[in-house]
Amino acid sequence: MINIAQIGIGRWGKNLLRNHYQIGSLKLACDLDQNNIDTALQQYPDLKITKNVDDVLNNPDIDAVVIATPASTHFALGKKVLEAGKHVYIEKPIVLRQQDLQDLMNLAAAKNKILMEGHLLLYHGAVNRMRQAIQDGLIGEVQQVYCRRTGLGAIRFESNVLWDLGTHDISVVYYLLDEHPAVISAQAAQFYPQKTAEVVFTAIKFASGKIAHIHNSWLDPHKDRKAIAVGTQGMLIMDELAADGKVKFVKKRVAYDPAKKFEHERYAYIDEGAEVLDYSEVEPLREECLHFLQCCETGAIPRSGGANSLRVLKTLLAAQQSLERDGVPIKYPQ
Incomplete structure (x- = not known):
C-alpha cells in the first residue's frame, strides 16, 4: 500500500482526507488552521497531524502527498514534494502559470514520480x-x-x-x-x-x-x-x-x-x-483516489496527468x- 500524507484538510481537502483515511492509505495530515485540525481529530481521533510541512517532506515512510491548499500555493508545495522524491496529487487548478506546470512536469519526469491533478469528473x-x-x-x-x-x-x-x-x-x-x-x-x-x-x-x-x-x-x-x-x-x-x-x-x-x-x-x-x-x-472521488494510488504503485500515466493538465491550463x-x-x-x- 502506498503511504499518503495530505497537506490541506479544509474546504475540499476534508473529502480527500475522508477517502484516503477509509482506504487506509493516509498516514499523516498537515494544516495550519487549528479549526481544521480539531474537526479532523473529532472524526478521526487516531489521525496524526502536524502544522509543519517539513514533517511531511522529511518523512521516509511517506510515498506520496496530496495537496489541497489554495491554488496560489500549489506550485511551491508541489515542487518541494517532488524534490523530496515523492509522488504528488494536486487539487485543481494545479497551478496558475504554464511555465510552473511545465517545470513540475519536467521535475516529475526527472524524479520518475507521478504528477496528477484532481479532475473529479474524469472519474x-x-x-x-x-x-x-x-x-x-x-x-x-x-x-x-x-x-x-x-x-x-x-x-x-x-x-x-x-x-x-x-x-x-x-x-x-x-x-x-x-x-x-x-x-x-x-x-x-x-x-x-x-x-x-x-x-x-x-x-x-x-x-x-x-x-x-x-x-x-x-x-x-x-x-x-x-x-x-x-x-x-x-x-x-x-x-x-x-x-x-x-x-x-x-x-x-x-x-x-x-x-x-x-x-x-x-x-x-x-x-x-x-x-x-x-x-x-x-x-467519483473514491475512484480518483484509488486511481492515484494505482498509478503510484504501477507507474501508469494518470488519466488526469500532466499532459491533460497542460491542455486544460492552456x-x-x-x-x-x-x-x-x-x-x-x-x-x-x-
Whole structure:
C-alpha cells in the first residue's frame, strides 16, 4: 500500500482526507488552521497531524502527498514534494502559470514520480458512460458539446468562476472529444466588488469543425451540472443531478436528402424517443483516489496527468486572455 500524507484538510481537502483515511492509505495530515485540525481529530481521533510541512517532506515512510491548499500555493508545495522524491496529487487548478506546470512536469519526469491533478469528473461514472457511448459511435460523428455548471454561489475571491467551475467542464470536453482546440474565446460579467467575474461564457472551436460552449455562473437560479453532446445520429445528455438516469441517449437527429427537389424538403427532423444508459454508481472521488494510488504503485500515466493538465491550463489562460480583451478569439498555443 502506498503511504499518503495530505497537506490541506479544509474546504475540499476534508473529502480527500475522508477517502484516503477509509482506504487506509493516509498516514499523516498537515494544516495550519487549528479549526481544521480539531474537526479532523473529532472524526478521526487516531489521525496524526502536524502544522509543519517539513514533517511531511522529511518523512521516509511517506510515498506520496496530496495537496489541497489554495491554488496560489500549489506550485511551491508541489515542487518541494517532488524534490523530496515523492509522488504528488494536486487539487485543481494545479497551478496558475504554464511555465510552473511545465517545470513540475519536467521535475516529475526527472524524479520518475507521478504528477496528477484532481479532475473529479474524469472519474465520474456518468461522464465515462457518455465517453464510451461516443467512442462506440452511438451518436455518430460528434458535432458539438456544451456544458452548464451554474448555481447561486459560492463566490470566490481568489479566482473567477471560469477557474473555479469552468475547469471541470473544459476537462470534460477534452475527455469526450480528445482533440486539441484551435480557437478559444470568452465573455465575462462582474456585478459585485470582489474583482472576480461571477458569470463566464466560453467558446472553443476545433480544427475538425466541432464546437464546444461552456456556461459557468455563481448567479443562477438553477443548480445545473450538465454536459450535452450532439452528433449526426443522436444526442447524449449527462446530468449529474438527474434522479431519472444521469445519462440519456436522445434519439433525435437531422436527416438530409440532397435528392429532394426543394431545399426545405431536404431536411427531416427525426425523434425516436430516448433511453437511459446504465452504468455502475461509485463515488467519483473514491475512484480518483484509488486511481492515484494505482498509478503510484504501477507507474501508469494518470488519466488526469500532466499532459491533460497542460491542455486544460492552456485553455484557461487563453480564455482568460480573451475575456480580458472583451471576447477577442485567441488561438490555442501549440
